[in-house]
Amino acid sequence: MAYLNRNASGVALPVRIGLIGSGWMGAFHAESIARRVPGAVLAAIADPNLESAEALAGALGTTKVTADAADLLADPEIDGVVIASPARFHSALIGQAAAAGKHVFCEKPAGLGLEELDTALAAVEAAGVHFQIGFNRRYAADFQAAKKDLAAGIAGEPQLLRSLTRDPGTGSIGHAARIPAWTIFLETLIHDFDTLNWFNEGAEPVEVYAVADALVEPGLRDQGFLDTAVVTIRYSNGAIAVAEANFSALYGYDIRGEVFGSKGMVQAGRSTETAARRFTAEGMSADTPRLNVELFRQAYTDELVDFADAVRARRDGRSDDTVPAPKPFTLTPGALDARRALAMALACIESVKQGTPVAVNERAVL
Numbered sequence: 001m002a003y004l005n006r007n008a009s010g011v012a013l014p015v016r017i018g019l020i021g022s023g024w025m026g027a028f029h030a031e032s033i034a035r036r037v038p039g040a041v042l043a044a045i046a047d048p049n050l051e052s053a054e055a056l057a058g059a060l061g062t063t064k065v066t067a068d069a070a071d072l073l074a075d076p077e078i079d080g081v082v083i084a085s086p087a088r089f090h091s092a093l094i095g096q097a098a099a100a101g102k103h104v105f106c107e108k109p110a111g112l113g114l115e116e117l118d119t120a121l122a123a124v125e126a127a128g129v130h131f132q133i134g135f136n137r138r139y140a141a142d143f144q145a146a147k148k149d150l151a152a153g154i155a156g157e158p159q160l161l162r163s164l165t166r167d168p169g170t171g172s173i174g175h176a177a178r179i180p181a182w183t184i185f186l187e188t189l190i191h192d193f194d195t196l197n198w199f200n201e202g203a204e205p206v207e208v209y210a211v212a213d214a215l216v217e218p219g220l221r222d223q224g225f226l227d228t229a230v231v232t233i234r235y236s237n238g239a240i241a242v243a244e245a246n247f248s249a250l251y252g253y254d255i256r257g258e259v260f261g262s263k264g265m266v267q268a269g270r271s272t273e274t275a276a277r278r279f280t281a282e283g284m285s286a287d288t289p290r291l292n293v294e295l296f297r298q299a300y301t302d303e304l305v306d307f308a309d310a311v312r313a314r315r316d317g318r319s320d321d322t323v324p325a326p327k328p329f330t331l332t333p334g335a336l337d338a339r340r341a342l343a344m345a346l347a348c349i350e351s352v353k354q355g356t357p358v359a360v361n362e363r364a365v366l
C-alpha cells in the first residue's frame with residue numbers, strides 16, 4: 001500500500017497565521033490559533049521581546065520566531081497576521097501587513113488617531129486583503145442572541161442604549177503608571193462604543209459628552225490618570241446611549257449591554273460564572289467571572305475562527321460550502337467599525353479636555 005497521489009487543489013491547506021506581539025492578549029490568541037481554531041496553524045511569532053516570543057513558541061510548538069515583524073511579513077508561508085502589540089504600533093503594522101499582502105486581524109484600537117488609521121485602511125483597501133478588528137463582544141453568545149433579537153425588531157425603535165465595562169481589580173491599580181493616557185476611552189470604552197454602534201446599527205454616533213476621573217486611584221488624578229468614565233452619546237436616529245467604565249470592580253469582570261426601545265428591552269451580559277447557585281442560611285450566592293479570558297474564552301476563539309474562515313475563503317477562492325452559513329445579522333467587525341469606534345474615543349478625549357459635548361464625525365488626530 002502506498003500513499004494516494006493527491007494534488008494540492010483537493011486538499012484544504014491550513015490557514016497559516018503569524019502573531020505580532022506575544023504579551024497577555026497575543027499569548028491567548030496564539031493558544032486559540034494553535035489549539036482551538038480548526039484548520040489554522042500558528043506559523044510564526046514576532047515580538048521585540050524575544051524571550052516572551054520564544055517561551056510562547058516553545059509552549060505551542062511554533063518554530064519560527066523573530067524580534068522583527070518585518071521578517072514575518074516577508075514570509076510567503078504566512079497567510080494572515082494577528083496584531084496584538086501595544087496600540088501605538090497598530091496602524092503602522094496594519095499598513096505594513098496589508099502592503100505585504102497579508103490578511104489582518106488587529107486588536108483594538110486599530111490606531112490612536114484617524115489620520116494614521118486612514119493611511120492603514122487605504123493600504124488594506126489597495127491590497128484587497130481582509131481586515132478584522134478585535135471587537136470580541138460581538139462573538140459572545142449572549143450578545144449575539146441580543147443582536148439577533150434586535151435585528152428581528154423585538155425592541156422596536158431604539159430609544160435608550162447602555163453598555164458597560166468594569167474591569168476586575170483589587171481597589172488599587174498597581175500598574176497604573178504603565179497604563180498610557182486616555183486608555184479608558186481608546187482601549188476600554190472602545191468596546192462599549194462598538195457594542196452600542198452594533199446594537200443601534202444604521203444610526204451614526206453624532207455627539208458625545210464624556211465625564212472622567214480617577215476615583216480608584218485619586219492620588220494619580222494630577223498626573224492625568226483616569227480610571228472611571230461615563231459617556232453619553234447622541235445617535236442620528238435620536239437614540240441616547242450611555243457607556244461607562246471603571247478599572248477596578250472587586251467582584252470580578254462585569255460586561256453588559258442593553259437596548260430599550262418602543263416595543264421592549266433586550267439585555268446581554270451575565271453576572272455569574274456558571275449557572276450554579278449556592279443557597280445557605282446567609283442567602284444565595286454564586287461565583288462571578290474574574291478574567292476577560294474566562295468570560296470571553298469562547299468569543300475570543302470564535303472571532304479567530306471567523307478570521308480564519310475569511311482568510312481561507314479569500315486565499316483559496318473556494319465556493320461558499322466551506323464557509324459557515326451567514327447569520328441573520330451583521331457580525332464581523334471591519335474597517336468602518338474600527339474607525340467609527342475610534343472616532344468616538346477621540347471625541348471623548350476632546351470632550352473631557354473641553355468639558356463640553358463634542359461632535360463625533362470627522363474628529364481629527366489627538
Ligand SMILES: NC(=O)c1ccc[n+]([C@@H]2O[C@H](COP(=O)([O-])OP(=O)(O)OC[C@H]3O[C@@H](n4cnc5c(N)ncnc54)[C@H](O)[C@@H]3O)[C@@H](O)[C@H]2O)c1
Binds near residue numbers: 020
Ligand atoms: N479584546 C480584548 O478584550 C483585549 C484585552 C486585552 C488587551 N487587548 C489589546 O491587545 C493589545 C495588547 O495588549 P496586551 O495586554 O497583550 O499588552 P502586553 O503589554 O501584555 O503585550 C504587548 C506585547 O507586544 C510586544 N511589542 C511591543 N512592541 C511591538 C512591536 N512593535 N511589534 C510586535 N510586538 C511588540 C511587547 O513586547 C509585548 O510582548 C492592546 O491593543 C490591547 O488593547 C484586547
